[in-house]
Amino acid sequence: MSALPGSFEGTAVTGLDSSPVEPAAPDLPLLTAQHEAEAAEIMARYPQARSALLPMLHLVQSVQGYVSPEGVGFCARLLGLTKAEVGAVATFYTMYKRHPTGRHLVSVCTNTLCAVLGGQRIYDAVSADLGVGHDQTAADGSVTLEHAECLAACDYAPVVTVDYEFYDQQDVDSARELVAALRRGEKPPPTRGAPLTDFRGVSRQLAGLSQHADAAAERAAVDAPSAGVPTLVGVRLAAERGEAAPPIGRAPDPGADAGTPAPEAPSSGGTGAERAGDATVAAATNPAEKAGAEQVHTDAPEPAGRRPAERGAEGTDTPPTGSGAGTNSSVEREV
Incomplete structure (x- = not known):
C-alpha cells in the first residue's frame, strides 16, 4: 500500500509516503569519522546493535537534514543490515524525512x-x-x-x-x-x-546526544515548564475537593470470610515464566481478563496458520531452523 501518487495530502492522511528519495545535493554535509564514533556510542546502549537503528537515523538527520541515500548506507554498514532493511524503517515513520528539510x-x-x-x-x-x-x-x-x-x-x-x-x-x-x-x-x-x-538540533537530541553548546543551555532546556493550566485543571479540582485516587490493589471481596486466607494460585512447578503465567490466569477476575491471560501464557498454542516457534529464555520468538524452515528466505528471517 502506498499514498496517492503525487499527492501530499494523500501522504498526510495515510501516513505513508510513495515519493522517491531525492539524490544528495552537492553541498550535503558528509557523515564523518566523528559521526561513526557517535553511532558507536549509540549502538553500545543496546544488547543487539540493530536496535540502535531508530536513533541512528535521527543522527543522520541531525547532520544532513533528512535520511539521505548516503545515510541509509551509513546505518546499514555499521549495523550489518541491508539497505532495504534500513530503508523499510526510514520510510515507515513520518519523523524520518525523505528529502531535505528547512531550518x-x-x-x-x-x-x-x-x-x-x-x-x-x-x-x-x-x-x-x-x-x-x-x-x-x-x-x-x-x-x-x-x-x-x-x-x-x-x-x-x-x-x-x-x-x-x-x-x-x-x-x-x-x-x-x-x-x-x-x-x-x-x-x-x-x-x-x-x-x-x-530541526537538526532536535534530531540530534532524538538520537540521544546533546544538542546544546554548554551545560547551562542544557539545564535551561531541562528546566523549562512542561505543563500549563489546562493540563493541571483536574489536579487542581481534586485538591480543592479533597479527592484522591484509591490505593493500588484489588478491593477485598465483601462476601469473603475475613479470617480465611485467599487460596494460593496453583503452581505448575515449571519455569518462572510458566509459574507467572499460572498466577496471572488464577488472579483473573472476569472472563475477558482470564481469556487474555490464557492467550499470552507460555503454554498457549500457536495461532492457527502459524508454525510453532522456539521461545527463547528471554521470551523472544525465534523462527525454527533446519532444512524445512527456509532459512534463506528473507520473509522468514528474524527482523
Whole structure:
C-alpha cells in the first residue's frame, strides 16, 4: 500500500509516503569519522546493535537534514543490515524525512478537535504564505510545513509545533506571525517545553546526544515548564475537593470470610515464566481478563496458520531452523 501518487495530502492522511528519495545535493554535509564514533556510542546502549537503528537515523538527520541515500548506507554498514532493511524503517515513520528539510519543521495539527477549532484554517493560511503544501519547503529554505494528524495536546487546541516544541491555542494571525518570525531568523519561545533550536538540533537530541553548546543551555532546556493550566485543571479540582485516587490493589471481596486466607494460585512447578503465567490466569477476575491471560501464557498454542516457534529464555520468538524452515528466505528471517 502506498499514498496517492503525487499527492501530499494523500501522504498526510495515510501516513505513508510513495515519493522517491531525492539524490544528495552537492553541498550535503558528509557523515564523518566523528559521526561513526557517535553511532558507536549509540549502538553500545543496546544488547543487539540493530536496535540502535531508530536513533541512528535521527543522527543522520541531525547532520544532513533528512535520511539521505548516503545515510541509509551509513546505518546499514555499521549495523550489518541491508539497505532495504534500513530503508523499510526510514520510510515507515513520518519523523524520518525523505528529502531535505528547512531550518525549522512546522507541524499544524489538523485532527478532529484542532480542525474544529481552526487547525485547518491555520494550515491553509500558513501554506498560502509559504507557497508550499504538505511536506514541502519554502523557497528560502527556512521552513518545511506539514499536516500533523495528532499532536497529543487536545487541551491546548488548536496547536502548532516547531521542531516538536509546542505553540498552544493558536489562531490564524498568531500562527502566521510565528512562521514569519521563523523566516526572519527569530526563535519565539514555545508556550511550554525547551527553548527553540532547529530541526537538526532536535534530531540530534532524538538520537540521544546533546544538542546544546554548554551545560547551562542544557539545564535551561531541562528546566523549562512542561505543563500549563489546562493540563493541571483536574489536579487542581481534586485538591480543592479533597479527592484522591484509591490505593493500588484489588478491593477485598465483601462476601469473603475475613479470617480465611485467599487460596494460593496453583503452581505448575515449571519455569518462572510458566509459574507467572499460572498466577496471572488464577488472579483473573472476569472472563475477558482470564481469556487474555490464557492467550499470552507460555503454554498457549500457536495461532492457527502459524508454525510453532522456539521461545527463547528471554521470551523472544525465534523462527525454527533446519532444512524445512527456509532459512534463506528473507520473509522468514528474524527482523
